[in-house]
Amino acid sequence: MKVKMISRDTNSLKFEISETTPVFASAIRRVILQKIPILSITRADFIDNTSALYDEIIAHRFGMLPIVFDPKKYVLGAGCKCGGKGCSSCQVKFVLKKEGPCTAYAKDMVSTDPAVKVLDGDIIIVKLLEGQSIDVEATATIGFAEDHAKWQSAIVGYSYYPKLIVDKKRIKEAKDCVDACPLGLITSDLKIKEPYSCNLCGSCEFACPDGAVTIEGDSSRIIFNIESVSGLSPDVIVLAAKEILANNVGEFEEALKKELK
Numbered sequence: 201m202k203v204k205m206i207s208r209d210t211n212s213l214k215f216e217i218s219e220t221t222p223v224f225a226s227a228i229r230r231v232i233l234q235k236i237p238i239l240s241i242t243r244a245d246f247i248d249n250t251s252a253l254y255d256e257i258i259a260h261r262f263g264m265l266p267i268v269f270d271p272k273k274y275v276l277g278a279g280c281k282c283g284g285k286g287c288s289s290c291q292v293k294f295v296l297k298k299e300g301p302c303t304a305y306a307k308d309m310v311s312t313d314p315a316v317k318v319l320d321g322d323i324i325i326v327k328l329l330e331g332q333s334i335d336v337e338a339t340a341t342i343g344f345a346e347d348h349a350k351w352q353s354a355i356v357g358y359s360y361y362p363k364l365i366v367d368k369k370r371i372k373e374a375k376d377c378v379d380a381c382p383l384g385l386i387t388s389d390l391k392i393k394e395p396y397s398c399n400l401c402g403s404c405e406f407a408c409p410d411g412a413v414t415i416e417g418d419s420s421r422i423i424f425n426i427e428s429v430s431g432l433s434p435d436v437i438v439l440a441a442k443e444i445l446a447n448n449v450g451e452f453e454e455a456l457k458k459e460l461k
Contacts (some may be wrong), residue, residue, distance in 0.1 A: 206365040206396050206423070213426045213434035216361065220372055224421045225358050231270075231441040236296030236353035237276060238430050239269040239292065239316070241340045241397070248335040252324045252449060258326055262294075262338050263350040268318040268431035276342045286339070292316045294338040300328030316340070319431045353397070353437045355427045360417025362398040366390045372445065373412040 206214040217225065244259040251258075269292070280290035293312040298304040307321025326334060345352035364386070366374045371390070376388045380403050386394050390413075397414075405415045426434045 208434075210433060211428050213438065214424065215301065215424050216421060218361075218394070218421045219418060220422055222399055222419050222422070225424070228424075228441055229356050229400065231444050232354055232356045232426065232437060233352065235344060235444050236432070236440050237271060237342045237344060238351040238353050238432070239267050239274055239340050239342055240348075240350040240430075241265060241267070241294065241338045243335045243339040244351075245335070245339075246335070249334055250323075250332045251334055252332075252429070258334070258336070259338075265323060266429060266431045267292075267316060267340060268319050269313075269316045271432065271436065273410065274342050283338060290341060292340045293417075294340065295336070296325065296338070297335045298328060298333065300332040301330045303327045304334060307353050308317060329364060352439075353384060353428065353430045353432055355429055358422050358424045359400065360419055361421035361423060362392055362395050362400055363416050363418050364392050364404070365414040365416065365455055367412050370412040372410070373409045377404040377408040377413050380404045416441075 201220050202218045204216045204218070205215060208214070223405075241262040244255070244262050246255045246258075249255055250260065268353070273289075275290055277284040277286070277290045279400060280287065282290065284290070287437040295311040296304060296309045304325040304327075306318035306325060309318060311317055328334065343351040372385060375388070375389055378388060378390070380386075382401065382403055383394075383397060383399075385392050385394050385398055386404055392398055400415060400417055402415055405413055426438065428434045428437060430437075432440075
């Protein structure tokens, strides 16, 4: 198995895995979508709210905020030393207290852990008019996207590496398909110049006489696209998925050995 990095920035990651199978790719995708532990606001206690928005609307807005945190520092409440009662190892408190006229932003939320904050501080929570105010304490805990979307780590998808198959006996007919590619990826010598941009739409195949050109995906070469929607970077998310997958295999191996004794 080989990995080739295609593009990378602070919020997204694109890479190719070769000499692999769709089954393995699907396992990685499912872990990233459902099994990465993420810190998200799960409770909001309102002391005062005279804004135009109901408590429930603001609470929902809190839950969707991407929060930056250290995944090594916080654990799931059920596995915490406090037994899930709530402590500095399994939850973080945020306080938002503002009086109008003003706009309350995510950056105005004061955290009990200075290292834990909303990813984008310019996200608007609520606009307050003269005489309006808000005073709320929110609690963030670790959870998984399989339980609620607010704990989703990233959007992830994959596609197969494109293969353009040309009937060598019908080269002249095949060249009529060059201009059919909506992205302009097929060259005059019938090759894909930017294979990582090809989405296998099939326009080239449809435009050609039957059988002159065939476009298909190589299932042994899989292109991953990952975009973080949480406070974790895509690098951290992929490495966490690898660890979770490896641990699951290890647990299965140990359980199987016990049964086979």
